[in-house]
Amino acid sequence: MPRRLITSLLLGLTASALAAQGIFTNANAPGDAICPRLMQDKTELNYKSQYGRNQADASHTLYTQKGDWLFPPAERKDVSAFAAYDEKAKGTPISSLKGKVVLVGLWSKNCDPSAQMLREFASIYPKRTQAGFEILAINFDENQQDGGGIEGGWRAINKFMNRNRQFFQENKMPVFTPGLGKEGPSNFMDMVYSVPVLFVVDRQGKLAEIHIGYREGFVGEAVMRALRERPQPVAAPPAPVSAAEPAKPAQQ
Numbered sequence: 561m562p563r564r565l566i567t568s569l570l571l572g573l574t575a576s577a578l579a580a581q582g583i584f585t586n587a588n589a590p591g592d593a594i595c596p597r598l599m600q601d602k603t604e605l606n607y608k609s610q611y612g613r614n615q616a617d618a619s620h621t622l623y624t625q626k627g628d629w630l631f632p633p634a635e636r637k638d639v640s641a642f643a644a645y646d647e648k649a650k651g652t653p654i655s656s657l658k659g660k661v662v663l664v665g666l667w668s669k670n671c672d673p674s675a676q677m678l679r680e681f682a683s684i685y686p687k688r689t690q691a692g693f694e695i696l697a698i699n700f701d702e703n704q705q706d707g708g709g710i711e712g713g714w715r716a717i718n719k720f721m722n723r724n725r726q727f728f729q730e731n732k733m734p735v736f737t738p739g740l741g742k743e744g745p746s747n748f749m750d751m752v753y754s755v756p757v758l759f760v761v762d763r764q765g766k767l768a769e770i771h772i773g774y775r776e777g778f779v780g781e782a783v784m785r786a787l788r789e790r791p792q793p794v795a796a797p798p799a800p801v802s803a804a805e806p807a808k809p810a811q812q
C-alpha cells in the first residue's frame with residue numbers, strides 16, 4: 561500500500577481509535593531507519609467538540625526519534641526491574657539474566673525497519689548461549705481499531721507470526737510483550753516515539769546503550785561491544801567487626 565494512502569487512512573481514524581499514546585506508522589521509504597508514532601494531541605477542542613469528547617476535533621501529529629547513546633559504566637542506571645512476558649503470561653525479568661548481556665528490542669508489526677531488526681536478532685539467536693547473551697524481542701504495538709472492534713496484544717501478534725510463519729518456524733526465536741509500571745519500558749526511556757529501538761543491558765543489569773532506528777549490522781556491533789567489556793569485580797563484603805570485650809574488674 562502506498563505511503564500516502566496509509567497516512568491518509570491513519571489520519572482518518574477517530575481519536576478513540578488512536579488511544580492515548582498513538583500508533584506507529586510504517587517508514588516513509590524503504591531505506592528509512594525509523595517508523596514514527598502518530599499521536600493524538602490533547603487540545604481544548606477535545607472537550608468542546610460537537611461530536612463529543614475525543615472525537616472529530618482531535619488533531620494528530622507524527623513524532624519521531626533517532627539516535628545512538630552509549631553510557632560509561634559509572635553513568636549506567638539499573639534496569640533489572642524490566643520484565644518481558646510470553647503468550648502464557650510468564651515473565652522473564654532482566655534481574656534473572658544477570659551475568660549475561662541482554663538485548664531488548666522494541667518492534668512494531670507495521671514497520672519495515674523493525675522487521676530488519678528481527679532478522680538480525682534471528683541471525684545471532686543460536687549463538688546466545690555459547691556467547692553469553694540473551695535476546696528479548698518486545699512487540700510494542702498498542703491496541704488498534706480493527707473492523708469496529710479493538711484488537712491488540714497476542715491476538716494481533718499471532719496473526720503477524722502466522723503471516724510470517726516460515727521465518728518464525730525456521731528461527732525458533734520467541735517474541736514478548738512488555739511489562740507494565742516498574743516492569744515496563746519506562747526503565748529505559750520516558751517515552752518511545754519511534755521504532756525499532758535497541759537497548760543493550762550489561763552483565764550487571766545496567767543500561768549500557770540505546771539505539772533508535774535501524775542500521776544494517778548494528779545489532780551485531782552492539783552485542784560484540786558489550787561482550788568485550790570485562791565484568792566489573794564484585795566488591796567483597798566488609799569483614800565483621802568483633803565487639804570489644806568488656807573490661808575485667810580490677811583485683812583487690
